[in-house]
Amino acid sequence: MGIKVRIDETDEKILMILIKDARTRLKDIAKECGISSVSVLNRIKRLKRQGTITGATLFPNLKSFGFQTVATIGIETDSNEDEISRFIAKHTELIEPSPSIGKYDLTALVYADNLEALDKVVYEVRKRFGVRKVTVNVWTGRPHMVFENIDLNPKECAKNET
């Protein structure tokens, strides 16, 4: 995990524009921020060097990939979470499962061609590792993505209070 970096208001503005559309032209970003294209490029380069910007993701309609089913699965287990993580990342279309705190010991996002395929994945996990419980929540309808809600400068409340 990285160390927190300092970003200013202009950086925040640039990030927010790129969150809304990662393919925005430099000159349009420059216009909106009131700085030159060169400074925008330099700032983006710095953000990449720092490791704040790691790339860009394209959001397609999953159905055009033949994925009819998306689900969040939660696993409750007594055995080694890392081992299960490794197994499912290797054998299924799970999007990197991560150990979690709270309701489940392990959560993952799964893509499957259909419900039957999803059922097979869940069965496999249950059988191999003797997990206590696997909970499946299947996503329905078009998910609401509101990425622009992100707070790019979260306050460190805990630190201020102590």
Next chain:
Amino acid sequence: MKLDLLILSELEKDAQISFAKIAKKLGTSPRTVRMRYEKMKKEGKIYGSVVSIDLSKLGYQGKAILLITICPNQDRTDTISALKKIRNVLVVTEVIGPFDLLAIAPVSDLVSIRSLINEVKRTPNVQRVEVACISDVHFPLNPGFGRVLSRKSCELAKT
């Protein structure tokens, strides 16, 4: 159709790659790639592209997955639109399973988890909220997302 899938496959690896580069790789013209891209966008095959951020650099420690139960016989529409207005809630979706709605939000510390849960509890028609916190700090989603889709579109293009 095959070309569309190959273009998607390249864009899933890097959504900021230039159309010229894709064209060179696939042995076609940048103009064709641009036209196909615009067409897929228009047809709703592509929703958009989002810059990927390492949230730990901004001070986040992980993400909270909020599992929400709605009061019986209540409409979800109001709840969804209210959830979408909460700061830091990035994804809201209806689910079938033990819960009714699922929301994902990055969290910076314990205080932020608590205030997030409180805010969700105040949302109309919410009966119960459960939380699972993960240490994943990739925004908007785990990089595995693009990898899976890129591979899948390559497979589809072959068939």
